[in-house]
Every structure is written in structure tokens, then in C-alpha cells.
Amino acid sequence: EAAQRAAQRDARRYAEQAKGYRESVERDRKWQLKTNALHPLPGHLPGSVRLAAAAAARHAAENDFESALQQYVTVAAVPGAVCKELLDNCAVLLLLLGRNEECLRMSTRALQLAPAFLPPYLHRARAHRCLQRWPQALHDLQAALALGTADSVRFRADIELEAGYVTAEQHHRETQELLPDYPKALGLTGSCTLQVVRRTYWGLAKKFHPDRFVGATEEERQAAVARFQAVSEAYRVLSDPELRAEWEMRSSVWTPPHMRLNVVG
Numbered sequence: 001e002a003a004q005r006a007a008q009r010d011a012r013r014y015a016e017q018a019k020g021y022r023e024s025v026e027r028d029r030k031w032q033l034k035t036n037a038l039h040p041l042p043g044h045l046p047g048s049v050r051l052a053a054a055a056a057a058r059h060a061a062e063n064d065f066e067s068a069l070q071q072y073v074t075v076a077a078v079p080g081a082v083c084k085e086l087l088d089n090c091a092v093l094l095l096l097l098g099r100n101e102e103c104l105r106m107s108t109r110a111l112q113l114a115p116a117f118l119p120p121y122l123h124r125a126r127a128h129r130c131l132q133r134w135p136q137a138l139h140d141l142q143a144a145l146a147l148g149t150a151d152s153v154r155f156r157a158d159i160e161l162e163a164g165y166v167t168a169e170q171h172h173r174e175t176q177e178l179l180p181d182y183p184k185a186l187g188l189t190g191s192c193t194l195q196v197v198r199r200t201y202w203g204l205a206k207k208f209h210p211d212r213f214v215g216a217t218e219e220e221r222q223a224a225v226a227r228f229q230a231v232s233e234a235y236r237v238l239s240d241p242e243l244r245a246e247w248e249m250r251s252s253v254w255t256p257p258h259m260r261l262n263v264v265g
Contacts, residue, residue: 008242028165031158035122036092038068039085041075049081060093069093084114091123095130103127118144118151125162134170138163179251185234194239201235 038060041053056071072090075081087110094103107124110117121144128137141163144152152159183192186200206212208228213221237243 024161024165024168027158027161031162032126035119036096038089038092039119041081041085042083045081045083046078049075049078056089060096065093065096069097082113084110084117084120087113088117088119088123091120091127095123095127098130100127100130116147116149118147118149118155121147122159122162125166129166129169132169132173134166137166141166176251179247180230180233182234182237182247185230186238192238197235197238201231201239204231205235 038057041049043050052071052075056068056075059065059068059071069090072086072093075086076090087106091103091106091110094100094106104124104127107120107127110120111124121140125137125140125144128134128140141159144159145156145163146152183189186192186197186204188196188200192200205228208224208231210221210225210228213224216224237247
């Protein structure tokens with residue numbers, strides 16, 4: 001009974017963590033949508049440039065990021081058209097296309113042109129997140145907080161949330177790798193039903209039961225014992241609704257959503 005109460009407490013704790021995680025994901029999603037919006041280009045640029053920028057915005061609204069990027073590439077060829085807004089728009093589109101290394105380079109170009117411009121720090125951090133380079137992502141977000149500009153002060157809470165989310169991603173990925181893959185121990189997938197778990201367990205338990213390896217070599221016997229123990233532990237967790245729910249929360253619910261959350265609509 002004590003073990004059952006402890007398992008129930010753990011399940012409630014993980015349920016609360018999962019709720020907090022979902023809420024932070026939604027805030028992070030809204031923040032990314034807001035800050036991945038394309039910038040209007042400066043009004044002093046020629047009319048042809050503004051028309052191309054408008055076409056790029058239409059393509060982006062339809063999630064046709066490649067066409068939008070090509071429009072900006074055309075704009076960049078116009079003398080005097082390259083500006084921080086143009087470069088950051090290109091960085092956003094590269095991010096949305098999953099071309100993360102190119103996004104990093106484009107964001108860096110934007111910052112070289114305007115070191116106090118907030119958005120490129122965010123987009124470079126997100127490219128690092130996609131590449132699972134969490135220390136670099138945190139460095140860019142901390143640099144954004146240190147700008148001291150009106151925007152960095154106004155959006156401090158959102159930037160700090162994103163930094164916390166990056167830290168959670170890194171922690172989760174590191175701890176997730178230590179979790180046992182119970183379905184794999186049974187030769188199954190994570191979506192296996194209880195009936196399948198039971199049937200598979202009994203077959204493997206009979207196959208690798210130590211009593212069947214009395215006359216085997218020591219190496220074979222030890223391998224069978226290890227496999228039998230792994231199978232038994234997998235069955236213990238996957239056949240218990242509360243233990244299985246806890247394991248599933250720890251192994252999957254904290255998995256960071258794909259950075260296609262960045263989409264502009």
C-alpha cells in the first residue's frame with residue numbers, strides 16, 4: 001500500500017508538471033509567432049522593393065517560405081536595399097524552412113549591421129534550439145536581455161520564459177536518455193496495449209527464465225538472467241496503469257515540440 005500511495009503521489013506530481021509544461025509551450029508558441037512576424041521595410045526604399053516585400057509577406061502568410069525568401073533575395077540585389085529588417089526577415093524564413101545554419105549566418109549579418117536590434121538574437125537562439133545547441137541558444141537570449149533597449153526591457157518576461165524553456169529542453173533531453181525503454185525491452189512500440197504486453201511478456205519470460213539455462217555456460221546464463229530481469233521490469237511498469245502513466249509522462253510529455261511552432265500563422 002505504501003508503494004501504491006507513493007506511485008500515486010508521483011503520478012499527481014508529474015500530472016502537475018505536465019500541465020505547467022503545456023501552458024509554457026502555449027506561451028512560447030504565441031511568443032514565437034509574434035516575434036517571427038516579418039518586418040515592414042523602411043519607407044525610403046524604391047517602390048519596386050516595397051512591392052517585392054509585399055509579395056514576400058503574402059507568400060509567408062500562405063506558408064510558402066521558399067517563395068517569400070526568393071522575393072527578399074531579389075530585393076537584396078537592389079543597391080541600398082540591404083537593411084537590418086531585410087536580413088532578419090531572411091533569417092526568419094530560413095528558420096521556418098529548417099535551414100538553421102543559414103539562419104545563424106543571416107542573423108549574425110543583421111546583428112553586425114545593427115547590434116542593438118533585438119529580433120536577430122531571438123532567431124539565432126531558435127536556430128541553435130533546432131540544432132540542440134542549448135548553451136549557444138541561452139547565450140543569445142542572455143545577450144538580448146543585456147541590450148537594455150526599450151524592446152528588451154518590455155519583453156524581458158517573454159525572453160526569460162524562452163530561456164527557461166531552453167534550459168528545460170536541455171535538462172529533459174539529458175535525463176530522457178537515462179530512462180529505460182520498456183517497450184523496446186519487450187520488442188514492442190510505445191503504443192502497445194496491455195493485452196499485447198502480457199502476451200509478449202509471458203513468451204519472453206519463459207524463453208529467458210534462468211531455470212532453462214542451468215546447463216549453459218556462465219556467460220549465457222548471465223545474459224539470460226539480465227534479459228529476464230529487463231523483461232520482468234518492463235512488464236511490471238507497463239502492466240501497472242499508474243506506473244505506466246508516470247513513465248510515459250517522463251519519457252514523452254516533456255519532449256520539446258518541433259520548432260515548426262515558428263510558422264507564421
